[in-house]
Amino acid sequence: MNSKRQPNTTATATAADFLMASRQCEIRNLEYFLQMGRLVQSVGNLVHGLQRERGATNLYLGSGCQRFARERSVILKENDQLAAIFRKALTDIQEDLTTHPVSSSLLGHIASALHSLDQLAGFRQKVAEQEAGVADATDWFCDTIHQLITVVFEAAETVAEPSIAGLLVAMVHVMNGKEYCGQERAAGSAGFSSGHFENALSRRMMHLVEAQERCFEVFVAFASEDSLALWQALRSHPRELEIERMRQKAVSVGPYKSLDREMADRWFNLMTDRMDDLKKIEDSVENAFHHRCVERYTEARHSLAHHETLLASLEQRNASTMPVLVVCDNGVDASTADAWAGDGQQSGRSIFDLVQEQTRRLRQMSEELQSAKEALEDRRTQEKAVLLLMEHRDISNDEAHRLLRKLAMDQGKRLPDVARALVSMAGVLG
Amino acid sequence: MNSKRQPNTTATATAADFLMASRQCEIRNLEYFLQMGRLVQSVGNLVHGLQRERGATNLYLGSGCQRFARERSVILKENDQLAAIFRKALTDIQEDLTTHPVSSSLLGHIASALHSLDQLAGFRQKVAEQEAGVADATDWFCDTIHQLITVVFEAAETVAEPSIAGLLVAMVHVMNGKEYCGQERAAGSAGFSSGHFENALSRRMMHLVEAQERCFEVFVAFASEDSLALWQALRSHPRELEIERMRQKAVSVGPYKSLDREMADRWFNLMTDRMDDLKKIEDSVENAFHHRCVERYTEARHSLAHHETLLASLEQRNASTMPVLVVCDNGVDASTADAWAGDGQQSGRSIFDLVQEQTRRLRQMSEELQSAKEALEDRRTQEKAVLLLMEHRDISNDEAHRLLRKLAMDQGKRLPDVARALVSMAGVLG
Numbered sequence: 001m002n003s004k005r006q007p008n009t010t011a012t013a014t015a016a017d018f019l020m021a022s023r024q025c026e027i028r029n030l031e032y033f034l035q036m037g038r039l040v041q042s043v044g045n046l047v048h049g050l051q052r053e054r055g056a057t058n059l060y061l062g063s064g065c066q067r068f069a070r071e072r073s074v075i076l077k078e079n080d081q082l083a084a085i086f087r088k089a090l091t092d093i094q095e096d097l098t099t100h101p102v103s104s105s106l107l108g109h110i111a112s113a114l115h116s117l118d119q120l121a122g123f124r125q126k127v128a129e130q131e132a133g134v135a136d137a138t139d140w141f142c143d144t145i146h147q148l149i150t151v152v153f154e155a156a157e158t159v160a161e162p163s164i165a166g167l168l169v170a171m172v173h174v175m176n177g178k179e180y181c182g183q184e185r186a187a188g189s190a191g192f193s194s195g196h197f198e199n200a201l202s203r204r205m206m207h208l209v210e211a212q213e214r215c216f217e218v219f220v221a222f223a224s225e226d227s228l229a230l231w232q233a234l235r236s237h238p239r240e241l242e243i244e245r246m247r248q249k250a251v252s253v254g255p256y257k258s259l260d261r262e263m264a265d266r267w268f269n270l271m272t273d274r275m276d277d278l279k280k281i282e283d284s285v286e287n288a289f290h291h292r293c294v295e296r297y298t299e300a301r302h303s304l305a306h307h308e309t310l311l312a313s314l315e316q317r318n319a320s321t322m323p324v325l326v327v328c329d330n331g332v333d334a335s336t337a338d339a340w341a342g343d344g345q346q347s348g349r350s351i352f353d354l355v356q357e358q359t360r361r362l363r364q365m366s367e368e369l370q371s372a373k374e375a376l377e378d379r380r381t382q383e384k385a386v387l388l389l390m391e392h393r394d395i396s397n398d399e400a401h402r403l404l405r406k407l408a409m410d411q412g413k414r415l416p417d418v419a420r421a422l423v424s425m426a427g428v429l430g
Numbered sequence: 431m432n433s434k435r436q437p438n439t440t441a442t443a444t445a446a447d448f449l450m451a452s453r454q455c456e457i458r459n460l461e462y463f464l465q466m467g468r469l470v471q472s473v474g475n476l477v478h479g480l481q482r483e484r485g486a487t488n489l490y491l492g493s494g495c496q497r498f499a500r501e502r503s504v505i506l507k508e509n510d511q512l513a514a515i516f517r518k519a520l521t522d523i524q525e526d527l528t529t530h531p532v533s534s535s536l537l538g539h540i541a542s543a544l545h546s547l548d549q550l551a552g553f554r555q556k557v558a559e560q561e562a563g564v565a566d567a568t569d570w571f572c573d574t575i576h577q578l579i580t581v582v583f584e585a586a587e588t589v590a591e592p593s594i595a596g597l598l599v600a601m602v603h604v605m606n607g608k609e610y611c612g613q614e615r616a617a618g619s620a621g622f623s624s625g626h627f628e629n630a631l632s633r634r635m636m637h638l639v640e641a642q643e644r645c646f647e648v649f650v651a652f653a654s655e656d657s658l659a660l661w662q663a664l665r666s667h668p669r670e671l672e673i674e675r676m677r678q679k680a681v682s683v684g685p686y687k688s689l690d691r692e693m694a695d696r697w698f699n700l701m702t703d704r705m706d707d708l709k710k711i712e713d714s715v716e717n718a719f720h721h722r723c724v725e726r727y728t729e730a731r732h733s734l735a736h737h738e739t740l741l742a743s744l745e746q747r748n749a750s751t752m753p754v755l756v757v758c759d760n761g762v763d764a765s766t767a768d769a770w771a772g773d774g775q776q777s778g779r780s781i782f783d784l785v786q787e788q789t790r791r792l793r794q795m796s797e798e799l800q801s802a803k804e805a806l807e808d809r810r811t812q813e814k815a816v817l818l819l820m821e822h823r824d825i826s827n828d829e830a831h832r833l834l835r836k837l838a839m840d841q842g843k844r845l846p847d848v849a850r851a852l853v854s855m856a857g858v859l860g
Binding site: 012013014015016017018019021022023025026029084087088090091094097103104105107108109110111112114115118160351352355356358359362363366367384 | 442443444445446447448449451452453455456459514517518520521524527533534535537538539540541542544545548590781782785786788789792793796797814
């Protein structure tokens, strides 16, 4: 904090000190977000790598270790590097994260994610020894990727700057949607390669498609211009139509009529291309996030410097005459304030304005922040509701999601509202 | 952070580092709350002093500077000390507040409060020169006290520990209720001493009574046992009945039939005793808050120490064999986790448990925190709604509050829900 203003030498705290402290706090947060951006980027890349490894591993195991061995070994090496970069990014902000009370919850989820990654070597060993089946592999990757994405969700929770928080919300939802897309690729591959879809598998496909849509809806609401353009390009790509047709087969064919197994490779390639395009969208959001941070950071530094000079001059002038103006930011008639305007008027008015301007700015920011926080809260509530349903009804994650959607449709309500009602009800029922 | 665990000497971040960091973060927060408690206490005392000065100043001005001169001069001296203690408390945590990104909004409101206090001397000058009327004085004190109470609200927003946050919510609502009580004392004194209540003044009395009730409802929902007992004692005190009767006169008599002016002193004394009892309740909440912080702090330190020894021993044991267990805290079938349990089983299971326990604890805390956050959010939303109504309809703060209550009654909804609907509507209407 080169720009950190020395607290005044007098023993007591002054309004000017805390006005500056308030702005310095904003700058500290922006510095922290810049580092957080690098961490988020490394998570995104690692998740993409693990999704590729999941796909390759499933093809490898599915083919009795005949196919994809070489492609897979390349991916493994790449992922070791991506994991190292992720750990490096963590090490870089470890100091910041652990010496400033940021969010014990964020730190706890980082610990979970790191612990999952620690298992990667052992898991690959099982694969090499063919002690792991396709289903096991899928579950293991899904869980580890979930841990990593949760870190980004928790990071987004700690952001206090509206436009920046919005971009992180967009990023984490495109990440999450892309992961559902990856799970759909796995489910589809299992079905097509076996030549038929059990009902359970068809239902899972439907669930994953719907889950993706919900994520992308939120993404669109918070996306940057560039990423939105890329998203529209992806949507209008001819590939989407072909995927749609294959999805129809997957959910309509049923367990008896069998499918051409050749479709498996086609499906895998289509979904892989789709995920690569989604990664490009993710990168463009990350890019927008970074530029927004730098932009806001520069603004904040400038306005801090401006305020420092202004206050310094005011404090000199007021060494003798204290400013005599009331700060009222609570809707109280401002004439009250003016009523006490005395000799200090000029300087009083200035400090008064600075303090009031800051209060107004912060209030406006907290209002703008609302929608981003709500998007994150909605997702949190839905996860709670799903866990509740899984425990109370002893059903699977998929089934709980489906049940939640059914409740929403039957009641003609928004999914988050139903989830909220459910969670609060459970609280009442104990 | 004497207990701060040195990050491992290897270049990369480990799960154990961040597990410890997560717990250390909790401890940092508790240390911060302990200091915050002292600040809140100094605010409570200063607010009480300013409320006494407001009462004395009004009696002094109301009597043409004949009465209460001596009592008032004593209060002024006491308040200078209380203000000094408040500034001292701020200076003590200034370092913490300004070097850790706590909340730029909290810091901004501290700046506002300090700036209001800077006007105290100038304002007293006006009173001495009789350039300030009773109404001006009341407005000035109301605004400054509002600034101070807002600091406590903002401080409560930064608390992440459920039971501690709940006590701060109780404290700030009893503070706010007590201030409405003080404003009712002023309004009543004006009416009784003038011998009659204009309709506007009667309406204001009604508004202030209802506003108090709403604050005390929230207080009761979050109060500690002791403070709740004190509250019930206050409620059943014979004084309440006499106040009720005088309130009835104030709202029913109307501008024509005149009242016995002797009632003014009686009213002032009754309400003053009531405010002193409310202060005692406030102190007992503050007391409970302090003890809860110390309690939680000690717990946290113990469990951190326990985890450090445990992890240290585990890391030695695992120097060679990496633990090979998946962390799954997302409702994924735990058998997946066990599936990869290998030689590292024992140690893996242990670290796995520690990490999972922390995730579970934090999730539970964030759920418990919900209700406290909602109480604060409700208040924030209502303030927004009131400001909106004041601006759009060009009405006073009181009228806006009344209108909001009327909307709630007409729609048979909770006040916070109506306020939320109003704010969101305004957002849509732009």
